[in-house]
Amino acid sequence: MTQGSLLRQILRYENRHDPYPLYAELRKTPVLNEDDAYVVSTYREVLTLLHDPRVSSDTRNMTRSAGIDLQDQQDPQDQQEGEATLPPSFIRLDPPEHDRLRRLTNTSFGPPHEPHRVHEMRGELGAIVSDLIGGIDGTGRIDLVGQFSYPFPVTVICRLLGVPREDESRFHGWADTLAASLDPMPGEDPTERNRAFQQARTELGMYLAGLIEERRRNPQKDMLSELATLNGPDGSMSTMELLSTAALLLVAGHETTVNLITNGMLTLLRNPQVLERLRADPDLSVPLVEELLRFEPPVQLVPNRTTLADIEIAGATIPKGASLWLVVAAANRDPLRFEDPDRFDPDREDVRHLGFGSGVHSCFGAPLARLEAQIALSELARRLVNPRLLEDPPEYRSNAVLRGPRHLPIACDDIRP
Amino acid sequence: MPADGYLERLKRDGRIVVVGASLAGLRAAETLRTEGFAGTLTMVGDEPYEPYDRPPLSKGVLLGRTTPDHTALPRRTALEADWRLGTAATGLDMAAKRVRLADGEEVEYDRLLITTGVRARPWPHEGEAGLDGVFVLRTRDDATALHKRLVDGPRRVLVIGAGFTGSEIASACRERDIPVTVAERGAAPLVGALGGVVGAVAAELQREHGVDLRTGVMVTGLEGDSAGRVRAAHLSDGSSVEPDIVVVALGATRNTEWLAGSGLGAGPRGIACDAGCRAFDIRGIVTDDIFVAGDVARSPHPLFGYQFLSLEHWGNAVSQAETAAHNMLCASVDRRPHMWVPAFWSSQFGVNIKSVGVPSMGTELLISQGSLAERRFVGVYGYQDRVIGAVTFDQARWLPFYEHLIETTAPFPPSFPTVDRRPEGARSVPAEFPDPSVPTHGPTVTLSGYSPADRRMTFTPGRH
Ligand SMILES: Cc1cc2nc3c(=O)[nH]c(=O)nc-3n(C[C@H](O)[C@H](O)[C@H](O)COP(=O)(O)OP(=O)(O)OC[C@H]3O[C@@H](n4cnc5c(N)ncnc54)[C@H](O)[C@@H]3O)c2cc1C
Ligand code: HEM
Numbered sequence: 001m002t003q004g005s006l007l008r009q010i011l012r013y014e015n016r017h018d019p020y021p022l023y024a025e026l027r028k029t030p031v032l033n034e035d036d037a038y039v040v041s042t043y044r045e046v047l048t049l050l051h052d053p054r055v056s057s058d059t060r061n062m063t064r065s066a067g068i069d070l071q072d073q074q075d076p077q078d079q080q081e082g083e084a085t086l087p088p089s090f091i092r093l094d095p096p097e098h099d100r101l102r103r104l105t106n107t108s109f110g111p112p113h114e115p116h117r118v119h120e121m122r123g124e125l126g127a128i129v130s131d132l133i134g135g136i137d138g139t140g141r142i143d144l145v146g147q148f149s150y151p152f153p154v155t156v157i158c159r160l161l162g163v164p165r166e167d168e169s170r171f172h173g174w175a176d177t178l179a180a181s182l183d184p185m186p187g188e189d190p191t192e193r194n195r196a197f198q199q200a201r202t203e204l205g206m207y208l209a210g211l212i213e214e215r216r217r218n219p220q221k222d223m224l225s226e227l228a229t230l231n232g233p234d235g236s237m238s239t240m241e242l243l244s245t246a247a248l249l250l251v252a253g254h255e256t257t258v259n260l261i262t263n264g265m266l267t268l269l270r271n272p273q274v275l276e277r278l279r280a281d282p283d284l285s286v287p288l289v290e291e292l293l294r295f296e297p298p299v300q301l302v303p304n305r306t307t308l309a310d311i312e313i314a315g316a317t318i319p320k321g322a323s324l325w326l327v328v329a330a331a332n333r334d335p336l337r338f339e340d341p342d343r344f345d346p347d348r349e350d351v352r353h354l355g356f357g358s359g360v361h362s363c364f365g366a367p368l369a370r371l372e373a374q375i376a377l378s379e380l381a382r383r384l385v386n387p388r389l390l391e392d393p394p395e396y397r398s399n400a401v402l403r404g405p406r407h408l409p410i411a412c413d414d415i416r417p
Numbered sequence: 418m419p420a421d422g423y424l425e426r427l428k429r430d431g432r433i434v435v436v437g438a439s440l441a442g443l444r445a446a447e448t449l450r451t452e453g454f455a456g457t458l459t460m461v462g463d464e465p466y467e468p469y470d471r472p473p474l475s476k477g478v479l480l481g482r483t484t485p486d487h488t489a490l491p492r493r494t495a496l497e498a499d500w501r502l503g504t505a506a507t508g509l510d511m512a513a514k515r516v517r518l519a520d521g522e523e524v525e526y527d528r529l530l531i532t533t534g535v536r537a538r539p540w541p542h543e544g545e546a547g548l549d550g551v552f553v554l555r556t557r558d559d560a561t562a563l564h565k566r567l568v569d570g571p572r573r574v575l576v577i578g579a580g581f582t583g584s585e586i587a588s589a590c591r592e593r594d595i596p597v598t599v600a601e602r603g604a605a606p607l608v609g610a611l612g613g614v615v616g617a618v619a620a621e622l623q624r625e626h627g628v629d630l631r632t633g634v635m636v637t638g639l640e641g642d643s644a645g646r647v648r649a650a651h652l653s654d655g656s657s658v659e660p661d662i663v664v665v666a667l668g669a670t671r672n673t674e675w676l677a678g679s680g681l682g683a684g685p686r687g688i689a690c691d692a693g694c695r696a697f698d699i700r701g702i703v704t705d706d707i708f709v710a711g712d713v714a715r716s717p718h719p720l721f722g723y724q725f726l727s728l729e730h731w732g733n734a735v736s737q738a739e740t741a742a743h744n745m746l747c748a749s750v751d752r753r754p755h756m757w758v759p760a761f762w763s764s765q766f767g768v769n770i771k772s773v774g775v776p777s778m779g780t781e782l783l784i785s786q787g788s789l790a791e792r793r794f795v796g797v798y799g800y801q802d803r804v805i806g807a808v809t810f811d812q813a814r815w816l817p818f819y820e821h822l823i824e825t826t827a828p829f830p831p832s833f834p835t836v837d838r839r840p841e842g843a844r845s846v847p848a849e850f851p852d853p854s855v856p857t858h859g860p861t862v863t864l865s866g867y868s869p870a871d872r873r874m875t876f877t878p879g880r881h
């Protein structure tokens with residue numbers, strides 16, 4: 001193999017369908033300095049750095065950019081750095097600003113203030129899943145991504161934020177455009193895509209700003225209303241902060257969940273005995289989703305970290321201001337941490353994966369994402385009769401960070417009610 | 418080798434007795450079985466209940482979120498054992514290898530594990546301690562009785578002692594909207610564990626939640642009414658309080674009386690053992706068949722100058738029990754030292770407090786992240802220019818990093834920048850422990866390695 005640095009090979013599209021052998025190669029050097037990036041791939045080291053207060057998520061602290069560009073690999077928020085009109089959302093901030101905004105956001109999402117929000121969405125999630133599966137024509141070729149995994153999370157985020165039903169289709173449109181910018185098609189004109197992206201972003205921003213105004217006057221039980229009318233010990237959020245937060249929830253919760261569900265179905269179809277077990281026992285979806293987050297994590301690596309000081313780890317020194325990439329997907333298959341790591345095994349007893357990250361930035365939406373995937377996969381298993389893959393491997397999106405199939409063509413004999 | 422033959426026989430059909438059937442006892446028994454012990458296992462416990470968990474007793478139970486009978490410890494494996502619950506051990510014959518039980522029976526052992534823990538120190542005046550409405554909190558029965566009285570809606574609760582347990586009880590009372598007075602001899606709550614600087618934060622927290630906190634005072638006497646119910650408490654500053662419930666939270670006494678005269682090195686400070694959990698006899702010679710774990714143990718810790726540490730920490734009980742059980746079944750070269758880095762948690766007044774290392778050995782304190790005023794911070798304790806402990810208030814996710822600094826005897830104050838460093842984190846301040854029990858400094862020890870099983874010590878010379 002003479003395709004240049006390991007990092008470049010990982011980013012190369014031809015390797016998208018199976019980057020795991022390259023990750024195994026990567027783990028041979030737990031801290032690899034290539035193309036001016038410091039790439040960390042072993043479980044213990046990734047976990048350690050996720051909890052290291054000398055590691056910053058605020059890229060303004062980065063003094064040595066990686067010579068290799070993730071370009072289209074990242075979420076559009078990063079691409080727009082500099083020209084963005086919104087302040088950075090909390091995923092790109094360090095404590096104390098990060099903690100303040102995350103805490104504020106959490107007052108309308110999780111314990112102790114809203115311990116039941118996610119749980120109470122269970123019925124609604126089931127209904128959305130049921131509608132989507134009901135709308136599939138089971139007689140021909142099904143694209144699971146377009147017909148199911150993709151529309152599901154956007155609808156969920158609409159309901160969570162409190163986007164009125166009649167506006168959902170407009171919202172879907174903007175989300176589509178934003179997501180498309182994560183997935184450039186070869187040969188497409190990037191300026192056109194960028195223009196469309198900017199426009200969608202502006203329209204979405206204006207739409208949300210209007211909705212926030214409305215909810216300040218007429219608060220409902222939804223998240224936007226609660227965030228717009230916050231008034232607790234931590235104060236409140238400015239409209240700009242609220243807009244960035246809403247955009248973050250949309251972006252962070254969207255492509256990730258799509259891929260978790262699609263990767264899930266792909267993995268199940270490749271492991272039919274597990275699919276069969278899930279059909280008989282929907283409760284298997286709980287450990288199964290955890291194992292999926294280890295085995296095929298939708299976020300493959302966490303880039304955009306930097307160091308506030310020289311850090312010594314695993315015999316290497318990561319200099320201050322470095323561009324640090326934490327490859328959670330490689331860590332999740334570290335044989336020093338997981339027995340037989342390349343085996344998909346939902347019965348694994350110890351599955352503390354890094355699929356949701358760890359430390360103060362660990363996934364905010366994890367309880368919701370888990371529930372979405374559990375319901376989606378157990379319902380697909382129950383309702384699709386004799387489902388099978390039409391293409392293996394399927395065609396992947398170009399994004400190496402938020403990795404997942406662009407389409408998942410499947411067929412089945414029938415769809416149970 | 419004959420020793421190997423002995424161990425094999427021990428594993429196959431030996432007799433192991435565990436005295437003290439609580440957290441440490443249960444976890445040890447489970448480890449014995451999972452490590453292949455197939456012989457007779459006898460679990461002696463003076464409480465009538467299956468092993469249960471104590472931390473909820475001062476938290477969820479007092480709030481009515483869980484009931485005392487829902488605190489049974491989860492079982493890791495099905496455990497085949499001869500349970501002697503409700504039966505205290507009353508004596509030990511080391512020569513004959515026999516444990517005497519309260520019912521007169523004697524149980525023979527090849528290996529003995531002692532996990533008798535501690536009990537709450539009662540109010541010193543016996544007559545006053547017997548008044549109706551005076552409680553301690555250590556057991557399920559204590560919690561059941563106290564909870565029942567809290568539900569009745571007392572006019573005022575007096576908590577004597579503002580350590581972790583006392584502070585948690587006060588917190589539960591406030592959450593139930595019960596007026597509460599806390600009397601503490603020291604300058605602030607938690608001052609013994611975390612020092613005066615952090616204690617001041619805890620004091621503010623209590624007052625802000627409506628606790629009538631009296632520091633620098635002692636309760637000099639309790640007074641009952643004609644029916645024998647407590648009605649007043651007198652304080653050393655001349656004032657008095659009129660509670661109808663008094664909770665005495667003055668720390669713990671080691672359960673070692675039953676070993677008096679046995680020849681084992683057991684006393685009021687606990688049972689001394691080596692790093693492999695083997696008990697010392699009174700001559701200072703280590704035994705080879707008697708092991709100790711949990712709150713009752715005192716063991717030398719390489720990270721802390723080989724001082725004997727007694728830890729009343731849940732995590733220590735589990736880890737030490739597992740190590741003791743492992744060592745009970747193997748040859749000396751395969752034994753592991755108990756090198757658990759102390760860690761503790763508490764929740765009170767809506768704040769999650771966690772610590773690692775031994776903060777109370779620290780002389781200096783640096784607020785490395787966050788701020789005391791916001792009550793969200795990481796405090797690092799320094800002793801002789803090295804990091805010896807850390808505490809977090811609502812910042813627990815950073816703790817593994819600081820634990821690593823302690824394990825590697827990193828220099829204090831930490832010289833590097835971190836996220837969330839505030840002006841107050843620019844320099845360290847005296848930690849303000851009331852009675853700095855400063856250990857003598859010796860060589861320091863650095864821990865390294867991947868899993869607890871392959872931790873190896875490397876000696877580095879002392880820094881002074
Ligand atoms: C209210 C409360 C809150 C706590 N909260 C926390 C917390 O938040 N975090 C934390 O880290 N730790 C906490 N702890 C401490 C933690 O519970 C202890 O560290 C742990 O219980 C120690 O377990 P052990 O098995 O060593 O001892 P114990 O739990 O004390 O068990 C010893 C057992 O031995 C029995 N026994 C004693 N003598 C005899 C005898 N002669 N014969 C037979 N049996 C005997 C005792 O009755 C008891 O059942 C708390 C403790 C209490 C009481
Ligand atoms: C399977 C689905 C998901 C996966 C795999 C996933 C993964 C992750 C990961 C790895 C991070 C850490 C990023 C970092 O450390 O910089 C993260 C952060 C985050 N996620 Fe998720 N996520 C998923 C779904 C969701 C959903 C549904 C939401 C919203 C409802 C969400 C909201 C967030 C937010 C807000 C953050 C930033 C947290 C912070 O910086 O404190 N995620 N996610």
